[in-house]
Amino acid sequence: MWTIAKLTFREIVSKRIFLITILMTIAFVTLYGVAIHFAVQETGPMMSNTMDNALQNKFFASQLLGVGLYFSSFITALLAILSSVSSIASEVDSHQIDTWLMRPISRTQFVLGKVIGLGGLLVMYAIALFVSITLIHQIVGGEMMELPIGIAQMMKAVSIFILQPIILVTLGVMLSTRMTTLNAGIVLIILYGAAFIGGFVEQIGTLMEKAALINIGIVTSLIFPVDAMYRKMTVLLFDTADNPISFAQQGMFASASAPSNLMIIYAILYGAVMLFIAILTFKKRDV
Amino acid sequence: MNVIEASNLTKTYDGKGGISNVTLEIGEGIVYGFLGPNGAGKSTFVRTMLGLLNPTGGEGKLLGEPIGKPESREKVGYLPELFRYPDWLTGRKLLESHAELCNMPVRGRKKRIEEVIELVGLTGRDHEKIKGYSKGMSQRIGLACALLNDPKLIFLDEPTSALDPIGRKDVRDLMLYLKDQGKTIFLNSHLLNEVETVCDHVSIVHKGEHIVQGEWRQLMMIEAQVEIVIAANSNQYMNQLPEYVKYHEKKNDEGELTRWTVQMEKQEQVPALISSLASAGVPVFEVTPITPHLEDVFMHWVNQKEEGAYVDNR
Numbered sequence: 389m390w391t392i393a394k395l396t397f398r399e400i401v402s403k404r405i406f407l408i409t410i411l412m413t414i415a416f417v418t419l420y421g422v423a424i425h426f427a428v429q430e431t432g433p434m435m436s437n438t439m440d441n442a443l444q445n446k447f448f449a450s451q452l453l454g455v456g457l458y459f460s461s462f463i464t465a466l467l468a469i470l471s472s473v474s475s476i477a478s479e480v481d482s483h484q485i486d487t488w489l490m491r492p493i494s495r496t497q498f499v500l501g502k503v504i505g506l507g508g509l510l511v512m513y514a515i516a517l518f519v520s521i522t523l524i525h526q527i528v529g530g531e532m533m534e535l536p537i538g539i540a541q542m543m544k545a546v547s548i549f550i551l552q553p554i555i556l557v558t559l560g561v562m563l564s565t566r567m568t569t570l571n572a573g574i575v576l577i578i579l580y581g582a583a584f585i586g587g588f589v590e591q592i593g594t595l596m597e598k599a600a601l602i603n604i605g606i607v608t609s610l611i612f613p614v615d616a617m618y619r620k621m622t623v624l625l626f627d628t629a630d631n632p633i634s635f636a637q638q639g640m641f642a643s644a645s646a647p648s649n650l651m652i653i654y655a656i657l658y659g660a661v662m663l664f665i666a667i668l669t670f671k672k673r674d675v
Numbered sequence: 676m677n678v679i680e681a682s683n684l685t686k687t688y689d690g691k692g693g694i695s696n697v698t699l700e701i702g703e704g705i706v707y708g709f710l711g712p713n714g715a716g717k718s719t720f721v722r723t724m725l726g727l728l729n730p731t732g733g734e735g736k737l738l739g740e741p742i743g744k745p746e747s748r749e750k751v752g753y754l755p756e757l758f759r760y761p762d763w764l765t766g767r768k769l770l771e772s773h774a775e776l777c778n779m780p781v782r783g784r785k786k787r788i789e790e791v792i793e794l795v796g797l798t799g800r801d802h803e804k805i806k807g808y809s810k811g812m813s814q815r816i817g818l819a820c821a822l823l824n825d826p827k828l829i830f831l832d833e834p835t836s837a838l839d840p841i842g843r844k845d846v847r848d849l850m851l852y853l854k855d856q857g858k859t860i861f862l863n864s865h866l867l868n869e870v871e872t873v874c875d876h877v878s879i880v881h882k883g884e885h886i887v888q889g890e891w892r893q894l895m896m897i898e899a900q901v902e903i904v905i906a907a908n909s910n911q912y913m914n915q916l917p918e919y920v921k922y923h924e925k926k927n928d929e930g931e932l933t934r935w936t937v938q939m940e941k942q943e944q945v946p947a948l949i950s951s952l953a954s955a956g957v958p959v960f961e962v963t964p965i966t967p968h969l970e971d972v973f974m975h976w977v978n979q980k981e982e983g984a985y986v987d988n989r
Binding site for chain 2: 391392394395398399402403482483484486487488489490491492493494672674675
């Protein structure tokens with residue numbers, strides 16, 4: 389299992405697409421830092437120290453951090469989708485899997501190895517991106533962008549942030565055991581898109597107090613709880629997020645409708661069930 | 676102990692294709708040829724034995740363990756026909772990964788890796804990425820993988836298909852070396868002369884059916900054909916040959932002698948023919964058995980199957 393995990397990890401790292409992703413991530417983080425710098429420079433002199441402006445500052449700061457984290461979540465998700473949907477299907481297609489599976493390892497160990505390798509890499513990537521964005525926001529933004537984020541809040545938020553790639557990887561690997569890379573990719577992107585849109589619909593529904601819109605968001609979260617985890621992460625990061633003024637602070641990239649703690653348990657179970665289905669499917673599959 | 680056992684092992688796809696009802700037992704130290712044309716189901720059988728395909732019927736064992744269980748593959752090596760290895764790894768890293776998967780003791784790994792690299796002739800190229808390997812080199816690293824865990828049983832699926840004549844000879848020599856080491860080799864091949872060169876026992880498969888199995892020499896005795904040289908003045912006797920002679924033909928005259936080709940149903944009828952000629956007073960100067968063409972042997976058994984039933988010559 390650990391050998392497969394190591395090989396999976398090394399394989400992704402060795403691919404050109406990973407190098408491109410890392411370079412583009414560095415470019416994104418740099419650009420984000422530059423944007424924060426100019427945002428502070430351009431808007432700073434206009435702000436005075438009145439109560440209204442302090443609130444406006446918080447709103448502005450949380451919006452910029454929310455955008456950075458939302459995009460971070462998006463590129464982590466894309467990397468998770470692209471790497472997981474081909475993890476088993478492409479090896480079956482090319483018969484590369486034959487010489488691995490004829491070794492004295494079980495199919496269960498093979499699937500677990502794939503999930504651990506992919507999940508491990510993506511968790512590291514997600515943590516690095518989350519910490520980079522938050523630190524750049526707080527350091528480059530200085531006093532104007534300062535948000536009351538403690539270490540404990542950061543830890544809690546990161547632990548939920550990394551649930552997103554883990555869920556994506558388990559679902560991606562599960563799809564990869566059942567269908568071709570292309571089909572698995574299409575299904576996973578559509579599901580991710582549905583969760584993404586469902587999340588926004590739910591926020592709008594909460595703002596407008598429309599039950600139907602909220603229910604659509606809840607249903608999409610149950611089908612694919614990735615966006616719900618992002619929303620929960622923002623609640624944990626900005627611990628005032630579920631009070632009445634928090635949405636005013638955070639806008640569309642945070643959570644007007646805060647997912648419950650039960651949703652975290654549901655998301656973890658969701659990943660576990662997907663992994664279980666992946667193992668069952670792969671055990672029965674001819675390669 | 677039987678190294679390979681299959682009892683009515685079947686793998687079909689919606690009842691079609693694949694291979695049906697293969698029953699065989701292969702002991703230790705045997706080089707076993709699984710012979711058949713492309714698409715006969717040879718690879719399907721091997722892949723089913725290795726647990727890559729789930730059987731649709733029957734059962735099988737490798738080294739006493741039921742197929743599908745990881746334990747059945749502990750001392751097994753495999754060179755697939757469609758070999759493809761992670762091209763981002765170097766040859767050596769590939770072997771190191773396989774050594775880990777085989778649970779080989781860490782202490783002896785490096786030495787064993789060196790040994791197999793040398794055995795397959797990749798010394799000096801093992802630190803290169805597989806991406807840069809030629810097809811022949813890829814096949815060699817595949818062989819190194821197959822031999823890495825010092826297996827008792829090695830499945831070779833068309834092992835010379837990608838090789839040039841020198842490479843083919845190297846692989847044949849390697850098979851003979853492994854045979855001398857007491858390894859059991861299961862050779863899938865459509866190349867009749869390859870099977871003839873190295874195999875002791877053979878199975879012939881055709882269109883997913885197991886046609887015949889047995890010792891290669893026995894399977895070759897599909898008919899008794901001899902060349903006889905008799906005195907030319909006795910040629911008239913050749914029109915009064917016993918009934919078991921299926922066919923005879925004058926080949927050529929050599930002075931006072933004449934050369935004939937005579938075909939009988941069974942090898943055992945050759946002494947009877949000689950006796951019959953001798954008792955008729957025909958001077959026999961030479962009797963030479965004619966080895967049938969490999970293609971003829973193969974077609975003989977295929978036709979036998981189409982006419983009748985499976986032949987077990989074990």
